[in-house]
C-alpha cells in the first residue's frame with residue numbers, strides 16, 4: 001500500500017523515525033520496494049551519480065521525469081518524491097507549478113522537493129495551492145553550493161543557525177509537509193526539529209532529525225568518486241562489481257563462459273543440414 005501524506009506527517013507525531021533513500025531507476029526501486037523504506041527520492045543527485053555531471057546544476061526537467069517514471073514503474077506502491085532541478089522553479093511561481101505538476105502527471109510522483117529558504121516560500125505556497133505536496137530542503141543546498149563556498153557544513157555559528165531556524169519556520173508556514181536538513185550540526189538540527197511541527201529529514205544532520213535520507217549508491221558502496229562524512233556504507237558493492245566484471249572478461253576470453261548450462265540446445269543436426277558436412 002502506498003503511504004499517504006498524512007501517514008508521513010503522523011510519523012513525527014507518533015515519534016516513529018522516517019527512512020528515505022534515493023532511487024534513480026526501475027531495477028533499484030523494485031529491489032528497494034518492500035524493504036520498509038517510507039519514501040523514495042528521485043534526487044537530482046542522479047546528475048552526478050548516474051549521468052556523470054560534475055554538479056547537479058545541469059540536470060534538466062526531462063532527465064528528472066525520465067528517471068522518475070522509471071522509479072515509479074519499479075515501485076508502484078512506494079511514496080515517490082521528485083527533486084525539482086535547478087532552473088525549474090527559480091523563474092517564478094507559474095513555471096514552478098508547470099514543472100511541479102509534471103512530476104505528478106507524467107511520473108506519478110507523490111510530491112516534489114526543492115531547495116532554498118525564504119526566497120522559495122512563494123513558490124512553495126503556489127505549488128501547495130495548486131495541489132502539489134512539497135518537501136523543502138535547507139542547509140547545504142547543492143544547486144547553489146557555489147554561493148555557499150562549496151559542499152560545506154552550514155549553520156556553524158549562531159547567526160547562521162538562527163537563519164536556518166527561521167527558514168524552516170517560514171517553509172512550514174508556506175505549506176511544506178517536510179524539510180530536508182543537509183549538512184548542519186546535529187544540535188542545530190535538534191532545535192529545528194523541536195521548533196517545527198512537520199518532519200525533518202536529515203542527511204549529515206545527526207540523529208535528532210525525524211528521519212534520514214542517503215543516496216542509495218553511497219550507502220551500497222558503489223559510488224567511489226567522493227564520499228561525504230555522513231555516508232555509512234551498508235554494503236561495499238564496488239569491489240564485488242569490479243571482481244565480477246574482471247572475472248567475466250577473463251572467462252569470455254579463455255572460453256570458460258558460456259558452458260552448456262548457459263546455452264540452448266536442439267536435436268537438429270545443423271551442420272549436416274545446412275553445410276552438407278558431417
Ligand SMILES: Nc1nc(=O)c2c([nH]1)NC[C@@H]1CN(c3ccc(C(=O)N[C@@H](CCC(=O)O)C(=O)O)cc3)CN21
Pocket residue numbers: 044045048049056140142151152153183215217218223226227228229230
Ligand atoms: N553521491 C552523492 N551523494 C550525495 O550525498 C550527494 C550527491 N552525490 N550529489 C549532490 C549532493 C552533493 N552532496 C555533498 C557532496 C559533498 C559533501 C562533502 O564532501 N562535505 C564535506 C563537508 C566539509 C565541511 O564543511 O566540513 C564532508 O567532509 O563530508 C557533502 C554533500 C550531497 N549530495
Ligand SMILES: CC(C)C(=O)C(=O)O
Pocket residue numbers: 022041042043044045046083137180182203213214215
Ligand atoms: C541528497 C538528497 C537530499 C538530494 O537532494 C538528492 O539526492 O538530490
Ligand SMILES: [Mg+2]
Pocket residue numbers: 043044045056083142
Ligand atoms: Mg537534490
